Amino acid sequence: xxxxxxARLKRAVGAKGFSEDPNEIAxxxxxxxxxxxxxxPLLLKPQSTAETSAVLAxxxxxxxxxxPQGGNTGLVGGQIPLNGEVLLSxxxxxxxxxxxxxxxxxxxxxxxxxxxxxxxxxxxxxxFPLSLASEGSCTIGGNLSTNAGGVDVLRYxxxxxxxxxxxxxxPDGRVLDLMRSLHKDNxxxxxxxxxxxxxxxxxVITAATLKLYPAPASYETAFIAVRDPAAAVELLDRxxxxxxxxxxxxxxxxxxxxxxVLALIPGTRDPLASPVPWYVLAEAISAGKVSLREAFQxxxxxxxxxxxxxxxAIATNETQRHDLWRLRENISEAQKREGASIKHDISVPVxxxxxxxxxxxxxxxxxxxxxxxxxxxxxxxxxxxFNFSVPKGGDGEAFLAQWSAVARAVxxxxxxxxxSISAEHGVGVMKRDDIVRYKSATEIDxxxxxxxxxxxxxxxxxxxxV
Numbered sequence: 001x002x003x004x005x006x007a008r009l010k011r012a013v014g015a016k017g018f019s020e021d022p023n024e025i026a027x028x029x030x031x032x033x034x035x036x037x038x039x040x041p042l043l044l045k046p047q048s049t050a051e052t053s054a055v056l057a058x059x060x061x062x063x064x065x066x067x068p069q070g071g072n073t074g075l076v077g078g079q080i081p082l083n084g085e086v087l088l089s090x091x092x093x094x095x096x097x098x099x100x101x102x103x104x105x106x107x108x109x110x111x112x113x114x115x116x117x118x119x120x121x122x123x124x125x126x127x128f129p130l131s132l133a134s135e136g137s138c139t140i141g142g143n144l145s146t147n148a149g150g151v152d153v154l155r156y157x158x159x160x161x162x163x164x165x166x167x168x169x170x171p172d173g174r175v176l177d178l179m180r181s182l183h184k185d186n187x188x189x190x191x192x193x194x195x196x197x198x199x200x201x202x203x204v205i206t207a208a209t210l211k212l213y214p215a216p217a218s219y220e221t222a223f224i225a226v227r228d229p230a231a232a233v234e235l236l237d238r239x240x241x242x243x244x245x246x247x248x249x250x251x252x253x254x255x256x257x258x259x260x261v262l263a264l265i266p267g268t269r270d271p272l273a274s275p276v277p278w279y280v281l282a283e284a285i286s287a288g289k290v291s292l293r294e295a296f297q298x299x300x301x302x303x304x305x306x307x308x309x310x311x312x313a314i315a316t317n318e319t320q321r322h323d324l325w326r327l328r329e330n331i332s333e334a335q336k337r338e339g340a341s342i343k344h345d346i347s348v349p350v351x352x353x354x355x356x357x358x359x360x361x362x363x364x365x366x367x368x369x370x371x372x373x374x375x376x377x378x379x380x381x382x383x384x385x386f387n388f389s390v391p392k393g394g395d396g397e398a399f400l401a402q403w404s405a406v407a408r409a410v411x412x413x414x415x416x417x418x419x420s421i422s423a424e425h426g427v428g429v430m431k432r433d434d435i436v437r438y439k440s441a442t443e444i445d446x447x448x449x450x451x452x453x454x455x456x457x458x459x460x461x462x463x464x465x466v
Contacts, residue, residue, distance in 0.1 A: 057173025070142025077429030110141025149424030154380035155248035165209035231308035250380030340396030348419035419462030
């Protein structure tokens with residue numbers, strides 16, 4: 001990097017707004033799975049939109065590549081400076097600017113931790129429904145840049161459904177103020193949607209007006225043993241009908257995932273007496289005085305009579321609910337502790353999940369003898385984390401060397417079902433070349449046209465997404 005550019009960038013953010021200390025920078029350079037390791041000569045930490053604007057203007061003028069980063073919880077390498085780019089952390093932009101109960105909205109800067117948004121909404125009797133296992137460290141800017149999903153997408157939608165307005169700094173430093181708090185605005189293109197899910201390639205999100213909902217008055221949560229994935233799909237329909245569409249989460253869990261959690265996560269226990277191959281963790285939310293307990297109990301009882309459910313544990317208090325969710329939320333951590341794993345974040349139509357699982361698990365088992373399938377996740381919206389753990393006693397490095405071949409086979413199968421090879425984690429660098437295989441030439445051309453139009457000098461997160 002040119003020494004003059006280096007100096008100008010440091011002046012733009014002030015003495016507290018940059019670091020060249022390798023020890024401070026190091027945690028920003030590796031993602032959670034340790035799959036991607038980056039490097040950078042300079043970490044910038046702006047504290048305001050004005051400072052972010054100044055940084056991008058300098059980078060654009062000097063053709064200096066820069067990578068935006070939120071809480072560094074991404075899993076596809078999109079937030080890592082892989083080629084020595086300047087790293088732009090939004091962590092110091094961490095103010096909640098406004099909370100408006102009457103408009104059911106909240107304005108948060110990009111560096112605000114998701115859990116802090118939950119608390120701010122709760123303080124005014126409201127609810128922000130985006131919920132992720134990493135909510136204690138992921139940030140709003142990262143959540144929106146990746147169009148984060150999580151466990152409540154079934155009821156409330158993904159991140160792009162939870163945004164009323166955005167503040168974005170464009171690659172040339174201009175500030176695009178779309179910070180409206182309107183619930184309806186039909187005046188032309190919805191420009192904010194260009195930046196949600198763009199993974200920081202079209203602009204840097206610096207703040208957002210978020211949509212809030214009435215605070216839940218009650219939860220009904222059940223851990224249910226099901227006959228098979230087809231029975232789980234049938235149970236989903238029964239529960240949605242019985243609750244009037246109030247099911248917020250419907251998570252599929254195989255026995256192996258539960259066993260990994262029980263063995264490797266202290267303080268967990270099996271909620272049911274006898275093991276079965278498949279389970280569902282289901283939850284419905286009521287914001288009023290509507291009682292869901294009877295609907296849940298009646299639906300489970302009838303499902304047992306029909307032979308699609310064999311047993312169930314329904315939480316009767318918040319401690320039991322918390323314990324059931326710990327089983328689901330710790331699957332990824334338990335699989336990480338177990339050893340090497342090959343992971344996919346895919347979606348197919350809900351009705352096709354049973355057939356996809358059957359074909360996909362058999363296909364990978366034939367490719368990698370002894371592989372341990374650990375497919376779990378958001379069955380309610382068709383998003384399965386189609387993961388595989390190294391064979392028992394197997395060589396982790398040799399297993400991971402097969403990632404590309406396994407991923408190609410899995411993605412081809414997903415495509416044959418009309419699915420998506422990235423349901424909520426994004427594209428980043430991991431799937432950048434893969435999407436060309438599955439998206440139409442017209443889609444790819446339009447995405448590249450947007451990138452060239454907004455970032456003609458290709459300074460913003462180059463080499464990611466497109």
